[in-house]
Amino acid sequence: MSLVLDPAAQDLLFREARTANTFTDEPVTDEQVQAIYDLVKYGPTAFNQTPLRITLVRSPEARERLVQHMAEGNRAKTATAPLVAILSADNEFHEELPQLFPAFPQAKDAIFGERPVREASAAMNAALQAAYFIVGVRAAGLAAGPMTGLDFEGVRKEFLDDDHTPLMVVNIGRPGENAWYPRSPRLSYDEVVTTV
Numbered sequence: 207m208s209l210v211l212d213p214a215a216q217d218l219l220f221r222e223a224r225t226a227n228t229f230t231d232e233p234v235t236d237e238q239v240q241a242i243y244d245l246v247k248y249g250p251t252a253f254n255q256t257p258l259r260i261t262l263v264r265s266p267e268a269r270e271r272l273v274q275h276m277a278e279g280n281r282a283k284t285a286t287a288p289l290v291a292i293l294s295a296d297n298e299f300h301e302e303l304p305q306l307f308p309a310f311p312q313a314k315d316a317i318f319g320e321r322p323v324r325e326a327s328a329a330m331n332a333a334l335q336a337a338y339f340i341v342g343v344r345a346a347g348l349a350a351g352p353m354t355g356l357d358f359e360g361v362r363k364e365f366l367d368d369d370h371t372p373l374m375v376v377n378i379g380r381p382g383e384n385a386w387y388p389r390s391p392r393l394s395y396d397e398v399v400t401t402v
């Protein structure tokens with residue numbers, strides 16, 4: 207046994223966790239989202255820059271505005287999920303760096319003074335945090351349905367601003383009827399790992 211994590215937790219987070227396409231009506235509360243965030247905020251990012259930003263789409267009016275920017279095949283689930291979150295990268299994350307990385311506060315200007323450098327770094331590190339967030343949703347006993355089939359520029363203009371780049375939209379809730387497709391295969395260890 208090489209893994210120290212309880213096998214039930216391994217199942218909850220990975221083996222039995224699935225990408226949900228339908229959901230029950232059970233609400234997802236702000237308390238649940240806060241508990242998820244307060245867990246996954248400890249996931250590592252470069253210089254502790256933590257560029258992920260989360261927009262919870264709760265009101266029916268906002269939900270309708272979002273659905274219009276989703277690809278056709280993603281609209282029904284985005285309309286009916288108990289909670290939908292827009293995950294984005296803050297390209298101005300460096301403003302918080304002196305506080306977030308006190309060991310080297312000069313990083314704000316010395317490393318991240320140029321916007322293109324920040325955009326590349328925010329994209330990578332916010333994507334990492336998006337993955338932590340999905341696993342956190344599972345840790346709360348909920349299912350996530352991440353989606354990138356959407357009009358990114360439309361979502362950015364509708365909900366964000368020039369300093370934020372949308373990464374994905376995530377449906378969150380308890381799985382409903384016929385919630386998932388058959389499990390697709392994964393690449394094996396030998397196909398993925400090389401040792402030099």
Ligand SMILES: Cc1cc2nc3c(=O)[nH]c(=O)nc-3n(C[C@H](O)[C@H](O)[C@H](O)COP(=O)(O)O)c2cc1C
Binds near residue numbers: 225
């Ligand atoms: C970043 C990302 C984007 C995705 N975009 C979509 C999407 O636009 N529409 C959709 O139906 N599924 C989307 N998926 C779902 C994937 O197809 C699904 O997570 C993958 O096949 C694994 O499914 P499983 O968790 O049930 O094994 C996306 C997943 C991720 C992680």
